[in-house]
Amino acid sequence: MSIKKIWSMILILSLVMAVLVGCGEISQETVGKGLDILTQIVEEELSKAEDTGAIEENITEQETAGEGNLQVHVIDIGQGSANFIVGADGKTMLYDAGGEDSSSGRVVVDYIKSLGYEKIDVAVFTHPHADHINGAPTIFKELKVESVYYPKVTHNTKTFENFANAVQNAGLKFKTAKAGVKIPFGVTTAEIVAPLSNQYENLNDYSATVKLAWKDTSVLLTGDVEKTSEKEMIESAYDLDVDLLLVPHHGSNSSTTNAFLDKTTPAYAVISCGKDNSYGHPHKEVRARLNKRNIKTYITAELGTIIATLDGETIGFTTVPK
Numbered sequence: 001m002s003i004k005k006i007w008s009m010i011l012i013l014s015l016v017m018a019v020l021v022g023c024g025e026i027s028q029e030t031v032g033k034g035l036d037i038l039t040q041i042v043e044e045e046l047s048k049a050e051d052t053g054a055i056e057e058n059i060t061e062q063e064t065a066g067e068g069n070l071q072v073h074v075i076d077i078g079q080g081s082a083n084f085i086v087g088a089d090g091k092t093m094l095y096d097a098g099g100e101d102s103s104s105g106r107v108v109v110d111y112i113k114s115l116g117y118e119k120i121d122v123a124v125f126t127h128p129h130a131d132h133i134n135g136a137p138t139i140f141k142e143l144k145v146e147s148v149y150y151p152k153v154t155h156n157t158k159t160f161e162n163f164a165n166a167v168q169n170a171g172l173k174f175k176t177a178k179a180g181v182k183i184p185f186g187v188t189t190a191e192i193v194a195p196l197s198n199q200y201e202n203l204n205d206y207s208a209t210v211k212l213a214w215k216d217t218s219v220l221l222t223g224d225v226e227k228t229s230e231k232e233m234i235e236s237a238y239d240l241d242v243d244l245l246l247v248p249h250h251g252s253n254s255s256t257t258n259a260f261l262d263k264t265t266p267a268y269a270v271i272s273c274g275k276d277n278s279y280g281h282p283h284k285e286v287r288a289r290l291n292k293r294n295i296k297t298y299i300t301a302e303l304g305t306i307i308a309t310l311d312g313e314t315i316g317f318t319t320v321p322k
C-alpha cells in the first residue's frame, strides 16, 4: 500500500471519528480506543508497505538490468577489443576499450549509452597495447567509472600515458589485476585468474584474465594472453572449465593452444577482430583447433557486435550487425 493510500485512509477514518464524536453517540473513551486501533492499522500497513516496497524495488532492478542474466557484449570495434558486461543483477563491467585508433572510445561510449547505461562499476584493462586501451580517455570522460583494475606493467607510449592520465583525472587509482583477486561484481562471481607471474617477456602475457560465473554458466575473458600465461593457467589450481571462451589475442596462432582448450573446454567461442586485418586474425590454425573440438565460434569481423546471454543454465547468442 502506498503512503498516499495510507494517508487517505487516515483522513477517512478521522472524518468518521469526527462525525461520530460530533453526533454525540460515542464517548470520548471510545474515540481514544478508536485512535489506538487506527494507529495499529497504520503501523501494520506501513510495515506491509515497507515489505512491498522492497519487493517492487527488486523486481524493477532485475527488469531494468540483466533480468537475472549475465550478458557479455563483444563490441564490434574493428581490430581490437572492447567488451561490456552486465551482471545478473545489473552491475556493469568494461573489459578493455580499444580499437584501431582513439575513436574506438566514442564507439564504446555510444554503444553503452544506447543500452541505457551511464556508469561502469568495474573497468578492467588487460594490458598496455593500444588496441585494448586507446578508447579509455573517452570512457573516463563520459561515463562514471567506479573502480579500475590493471596489471602491474607500464609501456612507454603516448597512448599509455593518455590512459594513465585519464584514470588519474577521474580521481581513480589502479587496483592491481593479478591472479587470485576477486572482483566485487554483485551476484556474479568475478575472479582474476591471470597473470600468475610478476614479469613476462611479452606484454601480451600480462593480460588480466577474468573468469565470470553465474550459477552453472561461465565465461573466460582472456585479453591477449599467449602460450606462456596459458601454460601457467593450465598448471594452476583454478577451475577454468568454462562454457564460453573469449578467444585470446584476436585468434592469433600464438595463443589458444590445444592444452588451453583442453583445460577450458568451452562449447562456444567469440573472436574479436577487424575485417581483412593486416595480422590475418583469426589465424586458420586457431580456427582449425576450435573446429576440431566442435566449438561453435562467433567472429565480430563477420557478424558485428556479439551478445552472449548466460541465464545460469544455458547460453544464447544474438548479434547487432554492422
Ligand SMILES: [Zn+2]
Binding pocket: 080, 081, 129, 131, 132, 224, 249, 250
Ligand atoms: Zn590485442
